[in-house]
Amino acid sequence: MKYMNQIKLEFLGLPANVAFARVAVAAFASQLDFTLADLEEIKVAVSEAVSNSIIHGYENAPDRFVRVFAALTADSLEVMVEDDGKGIEDIDQVLQPAFSDADERLGLGFVFMQSFMDSFQVDSKPGCGTKVIMAKRVVTRITQVNPEQ
Numbered sequence: 001m002k003y004m005n006q007i008k009l010e011f012l013g014l015p016a017n018v019a020f021a022r023v024a025v026a027a028f029a030s031q032l033d034f035t036l037a038d039l040e041e042i043k044v045a046v047s048e049a050v051s052n053s054i055i056h057g058y059e060n061a062p063d064r065f066v067r068v069f070a071a072l073t074a075d076s077l078e079v080m081v082e083d084d085g086k087g088i089e090d091i092d093q094v095l096q097p098a099f100s101d102a103d104e105r106l107g108l109g110f111v112f113m114q115s116f117m118d119s120f121q122v123d124s125k126p127g128c129g130t131k132v133i134m135a136k137r138v139v140t141r142i143t144q145v146n147p148e149q
Helices: 016-029 035-059 110-118
Strands: 004-012 065-072 076-084 117-127 129-137
Touching: 004 016, 016 035, 016 065, 016 076, 035 065, 035 076, 035 110, 035 129, 110 117, 110 129
Parallel strands: none
Antiparallel strands: 004 065, 065 076, 076 129, 117 129
16 A cells, blocks of 8 residues: 555653644644544544553553554555553453453543544554554545535
């Protein structure tokens, strides 16, 4: 697949960098004809993926790096969020709504990512980290022509 443009970000797993990642990817995505609602959904999905890396993958260790890759095609945004954290034992289990390994968490991050993006995939291996791959397509909007004008 040919990318029109792409970015790579790498930053420390600090909570403040969740906002940085979400805004950076949304600003990058705005090169396509996404609606404001689309951009908000992209921001939430990126926030959830980065938060998962920091909280679950690295268990809030601030000296570990999260990597984000984003690419634009003619009609879509592809995003990959990757860490080298503890990984996921049972991917099917963590994809279940309301599953969380932390009592103070709602367990809806993967649910939001799946519902807000057009494609979603999690690759993980215990002890080797996690990679979340998501994509969102630009919806083609048909402008109606009023024949009476």
